[in-house]
Amino acid sequence: MIKWVPIDQSAVDDRIARITARSIKGALKTDLLKLAVSMTDLTTLEGKDTAGKVMQLCRKALQPSSLVSVPPVAAVCVYPSHVKTAVQALTHSSVKVASVATGFPSGNTSLKIKCDETKRAVGDGAQEVDMVISRGKFLAGEYAYVTDEIAAIKNACGRARLKVILETGELGTLEHVRLASDLAIAAGADFIKTSTGKIQPAATLPVTFVMLEAIAEHYDKTGRQVGMKPAGGISTSKQALHYLTLVYEVLGQRWLTNEWFRFGASSLVNDLVLQMHKQQLGTYYNRDKISID
């Protein structure tokens, strides 16, 4: 039985203001920048994606910079039709292949098609599936439908880990974000994720905070850990450090690994690399030294 949890926006904003006022520097900054790279799901989700583009992104995933020692990213996130390419490019590496599925980004298709698409992506070698929830059904109050659908996709995933995209930019209120988080967690989500990146606003700190609270309370009740992935709109190191501080203060150190926290981003890694150079050299590199892939 999922309960409606009231959320007070202004107090959430107060808490976020305290998080963004935290000063991260020195060794902690160095550690967190590195950690953020290792937590990134490098993403390309465009209609114009090609095998060539995906291949190059995979190279970047394995070696985000040739100038400074950086760990590989967590995963590469692509459309189902590019899973095979990515799997091939990333064999024998720690970088996972994640595939969006279930009629991404709108999710407006039948459950059968969604399950088939999921199975195909997993069959092609995807280790992680990023699904979207049916926001129309959610906003119409058909919570059981939404929950059952997530459970069905989870089943179709088999051993692949399931990330459930709530598309918080379409949900309207923080209470809806919380309710959708609770439904997804109850239905078996391994991760909950803010956004597709196709809708504005995408990930924000207040939304992420509310989702982290849902995760924290579920963990306190059941002992089951659920991961978190803010996605879309996170492009600077400073933002990434705010997110990691938030995760630390709400969930604790246990979540500060790429098994339980991810950034869904395409350009964030470039800024992280730039800042890591700055930490080492004391001065900024020319931006042209950072690869744009």
Place this chain on the structure above:
Amino acid sequence: MDFKFAPAPESADIADIKATYGLFIDGKFVKATGGKTFTTYNPANSKHLAKIADASAADTVKALKAAQSAGQGVWKKMSGAERGKYLFRIARMIQERARELAVAESLDGGKPIRESRDFDVPMAAAHFFYYAGWADKLEYAFPGANPAPLGVVAQIVPWNFPLLMAAWKIAPALACGNTVVLKPAEQTSLTALKLAEIIQDCDLPPGVVNVVTGGPEVGKSLVNSDIPAKIAFTGSTEVGKYIQKQVAGTDKHLTLELGGKAAHIVLEDAALNQAVEGVVNGIFFNQGHVCCAGSRLLLQESIADGFIEKLKKRMRTLVVGDPLDKNTDIGAINNKEQFKRIQHFINSGKEEGLTVFQCPTKLPDNGYFIAPTLLLNAAQSSRVVQEEIFGPVLSIQTFRTVDEAIEKANNVSYGLSAGVWSEKGSRIFNITRQLNAGVVWANTYNKFDPASPFGGYKESGFGREGGVHGLHAYLKINI
């Protein structure tokens, strides 16, 4: 990887503190007659900060007379629009010197730089801006009532918000055409003296604002002099009672903003995670040295246990330490006397059989620090529920019904502030109407605005500061 914040301190040099400070009388900084001084210390490390002139009785008379002649000579005659220009100028100069004032405030008073930088100093400037706007509109605030200044006002402010309380007092007084003698608390005189520097730099006519520093004797001689037309005091109830006795039988006006023991009520239908945030902000803001601090938490029994767990969890993330560090949430206790008093209350809670919870944080070795503290299983009869502690100590009681909560909330001798958390609007209005408190926050806590009046009931004092109500306290009004 270990998540540990690296030290991120503001540089103490920014405060630009002089070796000695004089009294600010008639537009000039002067030594005390007799040359007596006292020392002000940094409560975070007990280090000497500056020597400050200790005003004699002769000095307070001088200051009051300077205020009197400045009032009669220039200030009373000046148009409201001109007075407003000076206030705008002071406000802007506070903003220009904001960083210096913030660091000085944290050094002298122990409060975290996050608060002095983001709250005390901007809010002080905001009060000058706000009342600057009223200076030429007093007739509109009180139409047909011929508002006129009272004359010389003696203002005595406490050590918890030294600059902000000075701004709360000086800005409306000047806007209304009064002249001022301000006495800051002896523990924290520095930012009031810096404000005097700003006032000097603004070319405010000499004598319009005077600052006399020193201990209780200075305050006594101000209160007992014939010159002031009004005494405005913010501080302890004990001293407030003394002042009220002294003023009785004279025609002096009086406003008192005294202690508090605010109830913070959380109902079962509240946004609980955010209520935790409000409770933390309500009691641990400025180490709990806040007269309107939400120091009595009243929890509905159905949600009490879970709420306390959430609160403890949140408290574990609070950083206690160097006030100048940007990551510090809770700084140093303002002074030794207060440090002992808070510990005394915690012990008294223990002796009464309450459960004490303190975060297992490592406190700095030097200076006065107290970890954020909960006193669990408190009852209305507990001493820590009835008396003001003025520290980072929260007593927690439970209640069963809304009526019981209201009854308990009102069952103390104070009535300054209160807080209510509920998602139901009608329930909030029903409760807040019945709380005997001057300020009531709903679904938030410790929010301030210059336009909003502030003041108490019962032993928390009388008179309002802020907003149009704040003008009323500094005007003769014929209705």
